[in-house]
Amino acid sequence: MDRPVKTQFDLKTVMVAAICLAGVAGGSYMLYRDINATGRAGVGKPLVTVERKQAKVRRKAAGSYVWSNIEARSGLYRKDAIQTGSGSAAALKFEDGALLELSENSLVVIDDISNLALGTMQGSFIVRTKDGDRQISVGSDGKARVVTFPVRLVRPETLSVFYVPEKGRKDVRFAWQIRTEPASPALGRLLLQISSTKSFPVSGTRTVELPAGAAGEVREQLAGGRHFWRIVSREGGNQEALSQPSEFEVAEAAALRPVWPAGNKKIAMYERAGAVQFRWIAPENEDAEGGRHEIQVAGDASFSKIALSMPVEAGAASAMIEGLGFGDYHWRVRSRYGDISVASPAERFTVEKARAVAVELVYPEDGGSVEFRGGARLSWNCEVSGAEYLVEVAGPDGKTVELPRQKAGSLVMKDARMGAYKWKVSAFVGGQKAGESEPRAFSLYKTPLVLRAPANDEKIEFWDKPPGYEFKWESDEAVEKSGAVYKLEIAKDGLFKTPIVVRTLSAAVLPSDRIKLEQGTLFWRVSVVDQAGRLVKTSNVAKFLYRMHPELPAPEAVSPGVGSVFNLMEKPVPVLASWIEVKGAEKYEVVLVRAGDIEQDAGRAPAATGTKIIAKLQTNEAQHEFADLGPGRYVLTVRAIDRLGRPGAPSSPRQFGVTFGEVLAPPEIISPEVQ
Incomplete structure (x- = not known):
């Protein structure tokens, strides 16, 4: 029942098929050259559809040297090539319903040239049309043989x-x-x-x-x-x-097996309706590839009310689903194969809220002014590693721009306009927003406002009432020409979270008698604000000390020397106490204490017993003489007194002694022994 042999393959479907069995690799270069020469990959309507496939089937697009796996229902275009390996097969369907069957180790090249000679082909394949089934085979002589079968399988x-x-x-x-x-x-x-x-x-x-x-x-x-x-x-x-x-x-009909999340797993998410990853295992055979699979998530084990569902491919092995809020859930995979439906075992998991990640802006300081030198650097810190950062910057025009996400903790703004900015940074972990910084403001200028007085680290100290002084800074054109104003801020912290003085001024000076300050270390800055209330320009922050003079320091004693001893048997002289003058002292308080008698025995060190204040007096000089001091051990202290009558810190106690000299040794008897 063999049909006569034909040397032309003239099906109504326009195509060229070249069947290459394993071992024809020697002609691969010519095959690639011929296919790639005139092919138009993916242009127009597909000529052929991969109706069904078995195991792995590969495709190479026209104009490409790369082979990739192809799935069922995929289209093939002119000059595309399709290849089956060992143990695989494919069925290609043409527009008129004709079916081309490829068995293992076959290669087909699709074309739209009709009546092409097959003299260069080897191997065989089956073509099934409404007119009947044919087997096309090409022998080693290059001649094509077409066998028509009397029975068509439907x-x-x-x-x-x-x-x-x-x-x-x-x-x-x-x-x-x-x-x-x-x-x-x-x-x-x-x-x-x-x-x-x-x-x-x-x-x-x-x-x-x-x-x-x-x-x-x-x-x-x-x-x-x-x-x-x-x-x-x-x-x-x-x-x-x-x-x-x-x-x-x-x-x-095989059910997929869920593997994650499972076993009452707790999943921490930073934001409600974040993405949760689901993973499953497909059966070892390829039966699951032919089904339609759907992940189902419900709040109860009976799945009476599905919260979320999502179609998935069995071979994908995982999927991300967004929209789950915080709470307890059950999930499964339901598979449908034609009219048969099967479901996997259900697994339980919990979605809970994670602690927000701290993001701290480092530079520029809040309210600071940055000198523009070809770019403006922004930097920040985050308590977790590996996060992605989204930086939002509002420029002088008031528009907020989101910069591309990055993993570095700093960036440089180039080609930025001069003016006032606000910025903040959000951290993302696993695609979820994990935390964000507090917003900060800064101004970007080539010449920021310069503060003149008080200078940075200057001390303003006073006695009974504050002296007159002024806050001064360099003037700015924006105030002089465009109606902007100066904003002076004074605070007890360098971030100006709670300013104690805020003044709006049109002049670059503020006398101290117009404000009342608290004593301590203070910070101040000046900004330029336009008529709409927008920050235009800011100075750097300066620090100064504002306070009443502190207590005077302790005087440093000069005489008498430490441990000095004055001998009354030699030449009685007054004991002179002196010390170095203390700046700001109006007078000095001198206290002399007798620490006790000095008992002197031959061969023993003196010992002091009992205490008594000998003198407590004030003097305007940095010295004082003590006369008529009797024998004993003495302790001297001095304190400086300021103009408000406040005594300062006492000097270190200075000890000295007054004696009649060494105790005479007992006389030696030299007369004859008493009879």
């Missing part, structure tokens, strides 16, 4: 997959047609053969006798697995194939 289609419940069976409908044009010779007794292998062994083949007629249909119950079927004729002891074998599969 159902099940090649590489079809039927799904059944676990360990179930499928009622498969088999349909075929017998060619009438040209009329086929007597075919004998028709038989349907079904086998698990393409070789149809006698022991493993189910044979069903078919009714006579131009078309027919039977049903058979089949278990799971791969199946091949064909129509044969049997006359006497002879059997002859009337069709090429066609392959299909009966597969179990």
